[in-house]
Amino acid sequence: MEIHSKPASESYTVMNELVLPNDTNPLHNLMGGRLLHLMDIAAAISAQRHSNHVVVTASVDNVSFKHPVKLGDVITLKAKVTRAFHTSMEVRIEVWTENIPSGSKVKSNEAYYTFVALDNDGKPANVPNLITETEEEKQLYETAQFRRELRLILAGKMKAENATGIKAILFPEI
Numbered sequence: 766m767e768i769h770s771k772p773a774s775e776s777y778t779v780m781n782e783l784v785l786p787n788d789t790n791p792l793h794n795l796m797g798g799r800l801l802h803l804m805d806i807a808a809a810i811s812a813q814r815h816s817n818h819v820v821v822t823a824s825v826d827n828v829s830f831k832h833p834v835k836l837g838d839v840i841t842l843k844a845k846v847t848r849a850f851h852t853s854m855e856v857r858i859e860v861w862t863e864n865i866p867s868g869s870k871v872k873s874n875e876a877y878y879t880f881v882a883l884d885n886d887g888k889p890a891n892v893p894n895l896i897t898e899t900e901e902e903k904q905l906y907e908t909a910q911f912r913r914e915l916r917l918i919l920a921g922k923m924k925a926e927n928a929t930g931i932k933a934i935l936f937p938e939i
Contacts, residue, residue: 770894773902776815776846776856780807784838795834800860800874801825803842808856808878811844815854816892818882823853824916825878832862832873839863840873847902848909852889853881855909877912 780803788799805822812820834840844858860874884890897903914928 770896771815772896772898773815773845773847773906774898776811776844778807778811778814778842778844780810780842780844782840782842784834784836784840786836789836792833793836795836795838795840797830800830800834800840801828803840804828804844804858804860804874804876805878807842807844808858809880811846811856811858812854812878812880812882815846815849815895816880816882816890818884818890818892820854820880820882823879823881824920826876826912826916828874828876830874832871834860834862834873835864837864839865844878845902846895847877847905848913849892849895850913852891853879854892854895855879855912857905879913879916 782803784795788795790796805825809820809822839862841861841863842858843861844856846854847857848855856878858874858876858878859872861870862873863870882890882892895906897906918925918928
């Protein structure tokens with residue numbers, strides 16, 4: 766089967782949610798687990814749009830909670846595939862918090878999720894190559910190999926000495 770290519774823009778996903786009382790902790794902040802759940806959904810939709818397959822979450826990079834999301838805020842989740850490998854895809858997701866009465870908007874979170882596409886038998890499926898169109902997409906595509914190698918090293922699936930992308934960045938003279 767021939768693998769085609771798709772532009773990153775076709776995977777772009779935007780999801781909005783209103784933070785309700787049941788989503789918050791005693792401090793009236795959005796619970797971290799609820800936010801991670803929403804981030805996983807938005808990122809999975811993005812990966813499915815790129816691959817045209819059901820996807821499963823393979824990894825989630827470090828998620829730092831930079832800004833609290835308050836009761837009554839609207840969160841906007843923006844996800845886009847940054848690189849496609851053989852059967853997996855890296856998806857970048859940004860979370861923006863908006864307080865509508867005050868008009869304030871702030872970026873509260875950012876993370877990278879990795880998904881594996883599955884065929885009808887539940888086996889890994891090949892995914893389309895990614896076409897980058899903007900400078901930001903090109904930069905994210907180039908640095909994705911570094912992030913992938915780091916994830917694999919931390920998961921114990923790759924030895925640091927085999928991480929050619931990391932070596933090229935850290936030791937360009939070698």
